[in-house]
Amino acid sequence: MKKQDLKIRAFVAPTPTVISAAYDENGRADACTLAFVMMSSHHPPCVTIAINATAKRKTLKSILSSGAFTVGYPSTDQAKEADYLGVETGYHADKLKEIGYTTTEAKCVHAPVIDQIKLTLECKVVHTVTVGSHTQITGEIVNIQASEAIVDAQGKVMMDKLNPIIYNEEAFTYHALGECVSEAFKPGAAFKKDLMGK
Amino acid sequence: MKKQDLKIRAFVAPTPTVISAAYDENGRADACTLAFVMMSSHHPPCVTIAINATAKRKTLKSILSSGAFTVGYPSTDQAKEADYLGVETGYHADKLKEIGYTTTEAKCVHAPVIDQIKLTLECKVVHTVTVGSHTQITGEIVNIQASEAIVDAQGKVMMDKLNPIIYNEEAFTYHALGECVSEAFKPGAAFKKDLMGK
Numbered sequence: 001m002k003k004q005d006l007k008i009r010a011f012v013a014p015t016p017t018v019i020s021a022a023y024d025e026n027g028r029a030d031a032c033t034l035a036f037v038m039m040s041s042h043h044p045p046c047v048t049i050a051i052n053a054t055a056k057r058k059t060l061k062s063i064l065s066s067g068a069f070t071v072g073y074p075s076t077d078q079a080k081e082a083d084y085l086g087v088e089t090g091y092h093a094d095k096l097k098e099i100g101y102t103t104t105e106a107k108c109v110h111a112p113v114i115d116q117i118k119l120t121l122e123c124k125v126v127h128t129v130t131v132g133s134h135t136q137i138t139g140e141i142v143n144i145q146a147s148e149a150i151v152d153a154q155g156k157v158m159m160d161k162l163n164p165i166i167y168n169e170e171a172f173t174y175h176a177l178g179e180c181v182s183e184a185f186k187p188g189a190a191f192k193k194d195l196m197g198k
Numbered sequence: 199m200k201k202q203d204l205k206i207r208a209f210v211a212p213t214p215t216v217i218s219a220a221y222d223e224n225g226r227a228d229a230c231t232l233a234f235v236m237m238s239s240h241h242p243p244c245v246t247i248a249i250n251a252t253a254k255r256k257t258l259k260s261i262l263s264s265g266a267f268t269v270g271y272p273s274t275d276q277a278k279e280a281d282y283l284g285v286e287t288g289y290h291a292d293k294l295k296e297i298g299y300t301t302t303e304a305k306c307v308h309a310p311v312i313d314q315i316k317l318t319l320e321c322k323v324v325h326t327v328t329v330g331s332h333t334q335i336t337g338e339i340v341n342i343q344a345s346e347a348i349v350d351a352q353g354k355v356m357m358d359k360l361n362p363i364i365y366n367e368e369a370f371t372y373h374a375l376g377e378c379v380s381e382a383f384k385p386g387a388a389f390k391k392d393l394m395g396k
Contacts (some may be wrong), residue, residue: 005305006342006353010235010243011319012214012269013355014362014375018365038236039367040208040248045208046244048334050238052268071210076379083386084393098393107203118199121209127329128296131336132239136246138329144204155204157211157368163345164212166375169237172383177212177364178376181274185370188281195282195296 014175017165019072019085019102020049021096021112024060031096032059032100033086035167036134037071045141047071050134051191058090067125068109072117075163078085079174081164107160108143109187118147118162209276210328215363217270217283218247219294219301219310220260227301229294230257231284233365235269235330245269245319245337248332265323266307269337270315273361277372280363291345306341309352316345316360 021031025095036050049071051060063069074082081099088095096103096114103112112133113120123139130136150161168174219229247269249258261267272280277348279297283387286293301310304320304366311318321337328334348359357375364373 001347002315002343004345004346005347006344006349006355008243008339008342010237010240010245010335011339011355012216013340014212014364015236016212018210036237038213038243038246038248040236040334041332042250043252043331045206046330046332047208047210048329049234050236050246052240054241054339054357075284079308080385083380083382083384084389085386086385087383087386088390091323093393099389115199129325129327129329131246131325132244132338133241134239134244135332135335136238138334139261141206141209142329144206144209145201146204147199147204149199151204157204157209158210159366159368165379166212167382168375169356170357172381173378174379174380175384176372177366177377180371180373181363182277182281182372184281184365184372185285185372186280186281186282186286190279191282191297192286193289 004005013169014166017082017167019082020059020069020076021114022059022069023066023112025047025065029089029096030056030059030062030090032151033082036156040138044083046138047141048124048136050136052133053130053135054133060135066109066110069139070106070111070113071121071123072114073120073162073164076165076176079165095198113145118150120145208359211367212364215280215365216271217280218257218267219312220267221308221310222313223263224308226256227294228260228288229283236237237266238336244336245321245339246334246336248334251328252331256380258333261330264311265320267337268304268309268311269319269321270312271317271362274363274374277363284334298354302346313344317355318343371391
């Protein structure tokens with residue numbers, strides 16, 4: 001295929017869309033929406049987020065001072081609220097209060113769980129590093145809280161009930177998860193077996 | 199809403215699905231599929247991936263020894279090949295050769311670009327750290343190569359042409375990107391304006 005070079009930019013797409021939250025030094029809950037998030041370890045289970053350090057995000061300050069944060073998954077019907085939490089800064093407004101969201105302290109860390117969010121990871125900061133414009137924060141996941149309505153009998157999250165928001169940085173759009181195109185691991189394992197039998 | 203605690207596990211879902219690739223010390227191209235990936239800086243543009251260190255992934259070894267890697271985006275019709283690259287190990291097989299994929303050296307780093315992949319980031323390693331079971335590698339994006347067929351007149355990637363694979367770790371399934379539910383930034387900015395006018 002014929003290829004061309006594109007303008008250099010931070011590119012990972014599509015990405016999940018999450019709301020990170022932490023208490024500031026006065027116990028106020030800060031929250032900001034971000035797409036810079038990934039799993040980063042299985043043992044112990046960890047998640048890593050990156051937050052703009054140069055823009056002095058209030059949530060970043062609160063995560064670093066408290067040593068804890070939560071990662072919440074907004075649903076597609078919460079796109080407006082999630083978008084606002086990414087656009088406004090906590091230095092100018094009590095953002096969660098403005099949108100009518102309430103919080104409860106997490107069970108295992110000192111960080112706020114947003115009551116209206118259906119799935120939340122409770123995280124303890126275990127590593128931080130600033131690379132370029134962003135600070136990368138790795139949190140050990142010490143608890144996961146989910147609405148009973150989105151969990152199946154095996155304790156797995158049903159994505160069609162959570163309806164997570166997927167972000168497309170190329171078009172500045174939010175999307176739903178699309179149709180299943182394949183199982184994971186089974187096709188690759190079958191392929192491996194076929195290749196070994198050649 | 200009534201909430202319950204879930205078994206603690208690495209949880210970020212849905213995630214992108216990418217193929218990281220690097221040359222080993224003999225110049226052979228290694229590649230492995232992973233879902234542990236995120237944008238991590240705008241200035242300079244960086245991407246961070248995490249690869250299992252305890253399982254001694256050959257691609258990890260090659261990235262660390264060469265100081266460079268690529269991040270490629272398989273399309274939904276390449277799910278079988280992508281799955282195989284995640285299931286098999288480069289210590290047992292020349293995986294790319296097995297599936298009939300070929301590579302060309304990247305333009306700006308010493309790393310392989312998979313010819314059959316429509317979108318590839320060329321990355322120079324700028325930071326590494328091992329936290330828990332995985333090594334996190336941050337790469338500065340020094341070039342992006344895309345098939346002309348997936349790029350619009352503004353130089354943006356058309357997601358409906360790339361058809362990237364989205365991974366759901368909860369159900370072990372691969373998905374397409376779903377319908378657009380909202381624009382980003384505009385709803386939040388309008389909401390902010392409304393709140394300020396109250």
